[in-house]
Amino acid sequence: MARTTAARSARGPAGIASGPVPAPAGGRSNRSGPPPVVVLICVLIAAFALLPLGYVAVMTVGAGWETISTLVFRPRVAELLMNTVALVVITVPLCVVLGVGGAWLVERTSLRGHKAWSLLLAAPLAIPAFVNSYAWVSAIPSLSGIFGGVLISTLSYFPLVYIPVAATLSRMDPALEQSGSSLGLGSWRVFARVVLPQLRLAIAGGALLVALHLLAEYGAFAMIRFDTFTTAIYEQYQSTFNGAAANMLASVLVVFCLLLLLAESRTRGNARYARIGSGAQASPARLTLGLHAIPAQLALAALTALAFGVPLYHVGRWLIAGGATIWARPELVSSLLQTLGYGLAGALVTTALAFPLAYLAVRHPGWLSKTLEAVNYISSSMPGIVVALAFVTITVHGLPAIYQTSTVLVAAYVLLFMPRSLVNLRAGLAQAPRELDEAARALGKAPFTAFLRVTLRLSAPAAAGGAALVFLGIVNELTATLLLSPNGTATLATEFWKLSSEIDYAGAAPYALLMILLSAPMTYLLFSQSKKAAGQ
Amino acid sequence: MKLPFKLASKSATGIAALTVAVLALSACGAGGSTGSGSGSAGDADGITVYNAQHESLTKSWADAFTKETGIKVTLRSGDDSELAAQLVQEGKNSPADVFLTENSPAMTQVENAGLFADIDKDTVAQVPEQFRPSTNKWTGIAARSTVFAYNKTKLSTDQLPKSIMDLAAPAWKDRWAASPSGADFQAIVSAMLELKGEDATLSWLKSMKENAKAYKGNSTAMKAVNAGEVDGAIIYHYYYFGDQAKTGENSNNVALEYFKNQDPGAFISISGGGVLASSKHQAQAQQFLKFVTGKAGQTILQTGGSFEYPVASDVPANDKLTPLADLEAPKIDPAKLNSQKVSELMTSAGLL
Numbered sequence: 082m083a084r085t086t087a088a089r090s091a092r093g094p095a096g097i098a099s100g101p102v103p104a105p106a107g108g109r110s111n112r113s114g115p116p117p118v119v120v121l122i123c124v125l126i127a128a129f130a131l132l133p134l135g136y137v138a139v140m141t142v143g144a145g146w147e148t149i150s151t152l153v154f155r156p157r158v159a160e161l162l163m164n165t166v167a168l169v170v171i172t173v174p175l176c177v178v179l180g181v182g183g184a185w186l187v188e189r190t191s192l193r194g195h196k197a198w199s200l201l202l203a204a205p206l207a208i209p210a211f212v213n214s215y216a217w218v219s220a221i222p223s224l225s226g227i228f229g230g231v232l233i234s235t236l237s238y239f240p241l242v243y244i245p246v247a248a249t250l251s252r253m254d255p256a257l258e259q260s261g262s263s264l265g266l267g268s269w270r271v272f273a274r275v276v277l278p279q280l281r282l283a284i285a286g287g288a289l290l291v292a293l294h295l296l297a298e299y300g301a302f303a304m305i306r307f308d309t310f311t312t313a314i315y316e317q318y319q320s321t322f323n324g325a326a327a328n329m330l331a332s333v334l335v336v337f338c339l340l341l342l343l344a345e346s347r348t349r350g351n352a353r354y355a356r357i358g359s360g361a362q363a364s365p366a367r368l369t370l371g372l373h374a375i376p377a378q379l380a381l382a383a384l385t386a387l388a389f390g391v392p393l394y395h396v397g398r399w400l401i402a403g404g405a406t407i408w409a410r411p412e413l414v415s416s417l418l419q420t421l422g423y424g425l426a427g428a429l430v431t432t433a434l435a436f437p438l439a440y441l442a443v444r445h446p447g448w449l450s451k452t453l454e455a456v457n458y459i460s461s462s463m464p465g466i467v468v469a470l471a472f473v474t475i476t477v478h479g480l481p482a483i484y485q486t487s488t489v490l491v492a493a494y495v496l497l498f499m500p501r502s503l504v505n506l507r508a509g510l511a512q513a514p515r516e517l518d519e520a521a522r523a524l525g526k527a528p529f530t531a532f533l534r535v536t537l538r539l540s541a542p543a544a545a546g547g548a549a550l551v552f553l554g555i556v557n558e559l560t561a562t563l564l565l566s567p568n569g570t571a572t573l574a575t576e577f578w579k580l581s582s583e584i585d586y587a588g589a590a591p592y593a594l595l596m597i598l599l600s601a602p603m604t605y606l607l608f609s610q611s612k613k614a615a616g617q
Numbered sequence: 618m619k620l621p622f623k624l625a626s627k628s629a630t631g632i633a634a635l636t637v638a639v640l641a642l643s644a645c646g647a648g649g650s651t652g653s654g655s656g657s658a659g660d661a662d663g664i665t666v667y668n669a670q671h672e673s674l675t676k677s678w679a680d681a682f683t684k685e686t687g688i689k690v691t692l693r694s695g696d697d698s699e700l701a702a703q704l705v706q707e708g709k710n711s712p713a714d715v716f717l718t719e720n721s722p723a724m725t726q727v728e729n730a731g732l733f734a735d736i737d738k739d740t741v742a743q744v745p746e747q748f749r750p751s752t753n754k755w756t757g758i759a760a761r762s763t764v765f766a767y768n769k770t771k772l773s774t775d776q777l778p779k780s781i782m783d784l785a786a787p788a789w790k791d792r793w794a795a796s797p798s799g800a801d802f803q804a805i806v807s808a809m810l811e812l813k814g815e816d817a818t819l820s821w822l823k824s825m826k827e828n829a830k831a832y833k834g835n836s837t838a839m840k841a842v843n844a845g846e847v848d849g850a851i852i853y854h855y856y857y858f859g860d861q862a863k864t865g866e867n868s869n870n871v872a873l874e875y876f877k878n879q880d881p882g883a884f885i886s887i888s889g890g891g892v893l894a895s896s897k898h899q900a901q902a903q904q905f906l907k908f909v910t911g912k913a914g915q916t917i918l919q920t921g922g923s924f925e926y927p928v929a930s931d932v933p934a935n936d937k938l939t940p941l942a943d944l945e946a947p948k949i950d951p952a953k954l955n956s957q958k959v960s961e962l963m964t965s966a967g968l969l
Contacts, residue, residue, distance in 0.1 A: 157967040222844050303833050316798040316969060319695075320960045322702030326969070477703075481710040485693075568665050568712060569691040579672070579694075584836045584867060 115445035122437045127453045130460035130496055136471035137335050140328040152329040157313075161330070165309045165337065168230050169292050175235045176291045177284055179384065180242025185272070186377050188250040190368045198381055199247060200608060203240050205388035207604040209557040209574070210237040211300030212593045213388075215581050216395035218304055230307040236388040237301065238294050242287030248611040249283040250276070255365040268368060281348065289345040296338060297464035299560045300578055310334040314466050315560065322473075331467045338462050396593045403587030412576055413591055420572045420599070423487070423562075424555045427494035428548040431502045434495060435547065439506035444515060454503070461500050468493050469564035490565045497561065498554040502547035505610075509543020510536070546610050553603035556596055573599075663689025664714040664901050667704065669697040669800065670759075670888060674923040675717060681917065682908045688901050697723035697800030698956055704893070705730045714896040715905055717758065717888070720804035722956030724889035728754045734894040737903040743910045748887055748928040750952045755891030758909050759918055760926040762944050763805050763884045765874040766857055767849035768842050777874050781809070781851065781882025782817075785824035794830045794838040794850040797968040800956075801835060801853055801886070806963065807954040808884035812947055815962070822966035831968070836860075840867040849874075851882070858924035858937055877945035885946040888925065 141149065152158075186192050187199040205213075214233050217224055224232070253276070261275040262268070299311050310330055317327035370377055400407070438457065441450040472493055476484040483489055513536045521531035559574045566575070577592035668675045672694050679690035693713070695703070701723035704711055711732075718724055727733060733754040741753055748757030765778060778784055784793055795802050810818045832838040835852040839860070842850045854875075860868040876882035890909055892902040908914050915932035918925050926934050926941050934940060963969045 152964075155965070155967070157964070157969070160967070222840070223846050306830075306832060313969075319699045319798055320800075320803065320963075320969060322699050322706060324702065324960075326964055474706075477706050477710075484707075484710070485712060568693040582834050582836075584834075584840055 115441055115447075115449070119437045119441055120449065122434075123441050123450075123453050126434055126438060127456040129492075130457050130499070132460075132475065133463045133468045133471040133496070134335065134460060136475065137328070137332045137467065140325075141332040144325055144329065148325055149329060152326050153333060158330070158333065161308060161310050161313050162333070164227065164230075164307065165296065167227055168234065168307075168309060169295050169341075171227075171231050172234050172238070172295055173288050173291050175231070176239040176242045177288055179235065179239040180244075180287060181246050181277075181280065181284065183239075183243050183381065183384065184247035184250050185276075186381065188247050189365060190370050190377070192370060192374065192377060192381075198385075200605075201385045201389065202243050202247075202381070203604060203608040204385070205237060206240045206244075206607070207597055207600040208237065208389065208392045209300075209596055209600065210234065210294070210298055211304060211557075211559060211574075211578065211581075212396070212596060213237045213392050214301035214304040215577075215586065215589065215593065216392035219395040219399065219586060220391060225306040227307065229305040230302055230309075233301050233305065234291075234295055234298065236391075238291045239388070241290045241294070242284065244608065244611050245283040245287050246280055249280055251365070251612070253279055253365060254362045256363070258365075285345050285348045289341060292341050293338065293462050293464075296334060296341075297466070297560075299466060300574075304581065310337070311464050311466050311560070314470070318466075318470065318564070327470060331470055334464060335467060338464070339459070342459060342462055393597075396590055396597070399587045399590035400594060403590055407588050407591055410588070412571055413595075416571045416573050416576045416592070417595055419570060420556055420574070420595075423490065423494070423572060424552040424599075426487070427491050427498065427555045428502075428551040430491055431495045431498055431551045432506070432544050432548045435499060435502040435506050436544075438499075439503055439510050442507050443510040457499050457503065461497060463497075465493070465497055465558060465561040466564075468496055469561040472561075473564055485565075485567050487567050487570075490562065490567070490570075493561045493565055494551070494555050494558065497558070498551040501550040501554060502544075505543045505547030505550070506540060509540035509546075512543075513539035546606060549603045549606050553600055553607075556599050663691060664896075664898050664905060665691045665693065665712050666715045666717060666905070667700045667713040668692045668694050669700050669716075669718045669723065671719075671923060674759075674917070674921065674925070677917050677921055677923075678909050678914055681913060682905055685908070685913070686901075686904065688904070690905070698726070698803070698960065701726040701956075704732060708732070709895045711893055711895050713893050714898050714902040715890065715892055716755075717890045717909075718800070719761070719886070719888050720800050720954075721757075721887045721889050721951035722804055722807050722954040722959070723800065724755045724891055725750075725952055725954060726956055727891065728752065728952075732893055732895065733891045734896070734899065734903075736892070737907055740903070740907045740910050743907070744929040750950075752952070755889045756906065756910060757887040757928045758890040758906075758914075759888040759923075760928050760941065761801075761853040761855055761886050761888065762875065762926070762939075762941070762946070763808075763882050763886070764852060764854045764857070765849050765876065765882065766839050766842050766852050766868075766871050767874060768845055768847075768870050769872045770870055771845060771848045774874075777849075779876075780878075780880045781805075781876060782813070782821060782880075784828065784851070785821045787828075790828045791830065792848040793828065794832050794841050794847040795825070795852070796832050796834050796838050797825075797829075797963060798831070799834060802851065803956060803959050803963065804886045804954065805851065805881070805884055807956055807959045808886075808947065808949055809881040810955060810959060810962070811949055811953050812881045815958070819962050819966060822962055822968060826967050836867070839871060843867050843870045845870070853886070854938070855924035858935070859922060861937075862922060862924070875939065875944055879945055879947040881947065883944060883946045884949070885926075885941065885944060887928070887951055889951075 183202045187195045187202065192198065210233065213236060217229070217233055258271050258275050261271040266274065297311060299315055302309055303312050303315070310333060314327050314330045314334065317324060317330060321327060438453060442454055472489055476489055517539070518531050518535045521535045522528055526534065557574060559578055562572055562575055563578070566572070573592045573596050577589050577596065580589035580592065666675065666679065672692065675692060679692065682688065683690055697718045697720055700716065704713060704716060704727050716724070716727060728750070736753050736756050740756055741749070744756045748760065749755070767777065778789070783789070806818065806822070809821065830841070830847055832841055835856050838850040838852055839856050841847050854873060857868050857871055857873055860866070890906050892899065892906060896902045910929040912930045912932065915927040915930045918927040919932050919935055924935055924938065926938065960969060
């Protein structure tokens with residue numbers, strides 16, 4: 082019994098939530114200390130993950146107060162701060178409203194075609210934000226500033242809230258809501274006082290992800306002339322490589338990220354929302370929409386048209402305008418192959434390295450595993466530009482042997498996308514009880530064979546899910562790839578960026594299409610995984 | 618109770634072994650799939666070019682060079698100052714053999730760090746004196762002229778600014794554009810700094826922060842002019858000709874104004890090329906530079922889609938361009954252009 086609850090509690094909204102999921106309780110798993118080799122590997126990974134943070138700290142301290150005060154306390158930084166804060170403060174609530182509203186309509190009302198809508202609302206995740214920006218700039222060439230930034234990022238990122246909220250809503254025990262209505266609450270007040278509090282974790286997790294994406298995004302904002310810290314750091318990089326001004330902006334950005342993480346962990350609270358007790362949970366009732374069905378359908382249609390229709394339409398339009406010649410660039414095939422190569426390599430290495438961390442967290446929970454995990458979450462929240470800046474500087478001065486090699490780029494990918502793999506693997510390992518492993522050994526299998534044939538096999542689907550998400554991240558990664566890739570490397574993202582910067586929008590269209598096509602199955606996987614985690 | 622621990626630690630060893638195996642495998646995978654460009658440079662046969670020029674132009678040079686000599690060329694593309702600073706930090710360990718820029722300040726930066734080898738005599742002989750520094754540590758490979766690109770429907774010729782300095786006037790608020798983060802614009806500012814001094818330049822930059830709309834890239838700025846988002850933009854000449862040669866979609870409403878009259882805004886920027894002293898392929902690298910400044914390389918400038926000015930081997934400019942000699946550019950020693958000071962001034966004006 083203890084085991085099933087433990088397993089269930091570790092099955093959070095898998096994949097998308099990056100916040101730590103409570104580790105399974107139960108004395109039996111703690112019966113021996115964690116294996117030293119695993120601990121050593123985990124500590125090494127954590128130390129590696131701390132490199133960017135350490136770099137920023139060392140650079141900031143090393144710069145001295147005078148440099149800090151001239152480079153940080155200046156009008157330009159205030160301007161960037163205003164832009165970045167306004168972007169986060171406006172976009173995050175918008176994403177929450179759209180995500181929660183959409184999830185509620187799809188999961189809790191008699192909306193016609195709710196199955197199709199539930200997939201369509203997740204679909205914009207398959208469109209990289211900078212492709213979305215490219216489409217909107219094609220539609221409205223003068224789009225710029227905070228309005229453009231909010232428009233594009235809301236449309237690109239609201240599914241990050243929608244997916245976990247929809248998963249939670251569909252799993253929620255309706256008994257509490259029924260109690261609420263039987264005590265005289267109207268349906269709005271049931272939603273506000275019973276449902277919404279239970280969604281807190283999903284909303285906070287989704288909102289944090291949106292905010293971190295906003296801080297890290299470069300391409301989408303650069304294309305519409307909206308300056309944030311990340312775009313300004315990149316510009317400084319173009320003017321001075323890793324000059325002091327870039328480092329100072331990076332340290333402000335890092336402080337910003339840490340504040341967000343802190344805020345999110347504050348809102349999480351300690352309340353328990355899990356259903357306990359015997360009996361099966363009823364499936365939630367659906368509210369009859371009646372006349373409201375028409376505006377609801379229209380609203381969802383409008384949202385989908387803006388978030389999914391506009392990018393597809395404009396990519397298609399440029400593809401037609403460009404004709405056959407845009408497919409003739411020799412770089413197209415090579416950049417596709419390189420993207421696949423880096424995506425696969427990054428996904429494999431990340432999953433392999435996430436294994437010991439997840440193993441430690443599930444089989445030997447304790448302060449050590451929690452600390453190591455927290456380190457990975459924090460460091461992975463650092464924007465790609467900061468990670469890249471750190472890696473460039475460290476390798477150019479300290480590690481010339483691997484400087485500008487694919488190793489460094491893959492290492493950056495590992496660092497940036499580790500949580501995607503970790504969250505999934507932990508859930509998968511939690512479902513592979515160690516007793517099965519032991520039983521296999523008792524039946525005469527060698528330990529390693531037993532591990533391969535039992536634990537590894539049982540956690541393989543989860544590992545594959547995590548790897549797919551890492552792959553998705555790598556396909557759409559731009560800033561770290563631009564800074565760190567070996568000489569002569571071009572990926573779909575960097576080629577798309579280069580062509581669209583030269584306003585060769587037609588030439589860029591095939592790259593946009595390929596990125597969407599590569600992302601689509603991963604997005605579907607993410608979507609169906611969240612449904613499965615919710616028990617459907 | 619001892620047994621499970623032992624087993625657990627063995628399975629952990631298994632995980633570790635697996636991790637290592639996967640790491641090794643994927644490293645091979647990554648290496649294989651990135652083709653000739655992967656791995657640390659210098660191990661491939663061929664040369665690595667740090668390229669801040671337009672990639673399409675350098676690609677045409679590289680392809681023609683490879684065809685002629687069989688020497689492979691790998692490009693790393695970036696911005697002038699980014700790559701210059703990168704070269705300075707890489708020092709002797711740099712994988713680069715050749716450095717090509719769009720503007721000369723970045724060349725000076727690398728030269729001052731003592732990283733360039735002397736240019737081959739044959740190359741020197743091909744390039745007229747005014748297009749290379751007296752030190753012969755690098756050479757001009759092409760040239761471009763500053764222009765004021767304006768929207769024909771919004772401005773008539775008598776409403777045009779007479780000098781780039783006029784754009785600081787309040788009358789120009791929100792009416793002009795530039796790409797301040799780009800090395801092109803920063804080179805123009807470095808010419809202004811050299812001609813007008815630090816105070817005048819800083820105050821001009823501060824007015825620019827008020828008056829100008831910042832775009833990322835000269836093409837985007839020209840597109841904005843064409844669409845009427847702004848009246849005009851400070852860019853280089855060839856963006857207009859390049860777009861006209863394609864569809865004209867982003868330049869059909871645009872006309873060019875050359876400031877002439879030795880104005881800072883009539884600045885002609887020299888694109889440079891140099892060979893790194895640390896290069897392990899000196900001969901091939903020098904050969905590449907000789908090719909670029911030779912008849913074949915310069916003819917690519919004349920006939921290709923770049924519309925930049927040839928500077929060497931007596932190759933004339935494309936017929937569509939106003940000849941360099943008629944542009945009344947200010948005389949500036951490229952060695953005196955100070956890119957570092959410019960980026961400091963622009964940072965303090967809030968443009969960067």
